[in-house]
Structure formats: C-alpha cells, structure tokens
Amino acid sequence: MSVRRSTLVAVVIGALALATAVAGCGGGGGSSTAGSTTPTSEGGATSLHIAANAGGALEYNKDELEAPAGKVTITMSNPSNLSHSVAIEGPGVNTAGEVVAHGGTSSVSANLKPGTYHYFCTVPGHREAGMEGTLTVK
Numbered sequence: 001m002s003v004r005r006s007t008l009v010a011v012v013i014g015a016l017a018l019a020t021a022v023a024g025c026g027g028g029g030g031s032s033t034a035g036s037t038t039p040t041s042e043g044g045a046t047s048l049h050i051a052a053n054a055g056g057a058l059e060y061n062k063d064e065l066e067a068p069a070g071k072v073t074i075t076m077s078n079p080s081n082l083s084h085s086v087a088i089e090g091p092g093v094n095t096a097g098e099v100v101a102h103g104g105t106s107s108v109s110a111n112l113k114p115g116t117y118h119y120f121c122t123v124p125g126h127r128e129a130g131m132e133g134t135l136t137v138k
C-alpha cells in the first residue's frame with residue numbers, strides 16, 4: 001500500500017519537475033550564449049494607494065501595507081489642508097516623494113527585496129506625530 005502510494009507521489013513529483021523544466025526553458029530567446037542576463041524577478045510592479053487624513057490629523061488611512069518583492073510604488077492622495085508626502089525607508093532604501101498640498105498626489109517607488117520597510121511623511125514633525133506605517137515585502 002504505502003509503497004504504491006510513494007511511487008505515485010514520485011511520479012507526480014517527476015512530472016511537475018519536468019513541467020517546470022520545460023516552462024523554464026521556454027522563455028529564452030536563445031540569442032545569448034553565456035546564459036543568464038539576470039531576469040528581473042516576476043517582472044510585476046506593485047501599486048499601493050494610501051491617503052492622508054482628510055480632517056487634518058497627522059496620519060494615513062492605512063498603517064500597514066504589503067507587497068511582493070520587486071518594484072513597489074506607493075501613491076498618496078492628499079485631501080487634507082496640510083501638506084504631506086510619502087517616503088520609503090528600510091534596508092538599503094531611503095527615497096521620498098514630493099511634498100504636496102491639498103488635492104495633490106505624492107508617489108514614491110523603490111525596488112524592494114523581502115523585508116520590513118517603513119513609509120512616512122517627510123514634512124517635519126509629521127512622522128513623529130504618527131504619520132507613518134509599516135510596509136512588509138514578501
């Protein structure tokens with residue numbers, strides 16, 4: 001019984017490995033001789049949207065964001081009467097979008113590896129007052 005079952009499992013795993021190998025070979029144009037030109041992982045960019053508090057509180061509408069590894073863009077709309085921005089900070093990353101007034105949109109992009117990052121407003125005092133959140137990249 002168990003022997004037969006493990007044989008079946010082995011066959012299934014073998015088939016999957018074969019399918020993966022075939023899929024892996026399919027992408028190459030075949031023009032490069034020496035192989036890997038380091039494929040940009042997944043190629044998918046992620047867009048995240050947040051908003052500043054419309055009532056003037058120093059906070060975003062979200063204090064946690066999540067994204068897969070790769071290019072991540074956070075766009076913040078600012079319905080408040082105060083100026084705000086959005087920036088990303090974390091391992092190897094420290095980049096900021098522009099400060100925008102009421103009705104404006106600030107956005108920031110970075111190529112992120114798995115890890116924990118923070119996004120925050122760069123206007124003096126705002127981050128300290130709570131205008132920040134955690135961005136988890138998986």
Ligand SMILES: [Cu+2]
Nearest residue numbers: 084121123126
């Ligand atoms: Cu702010």
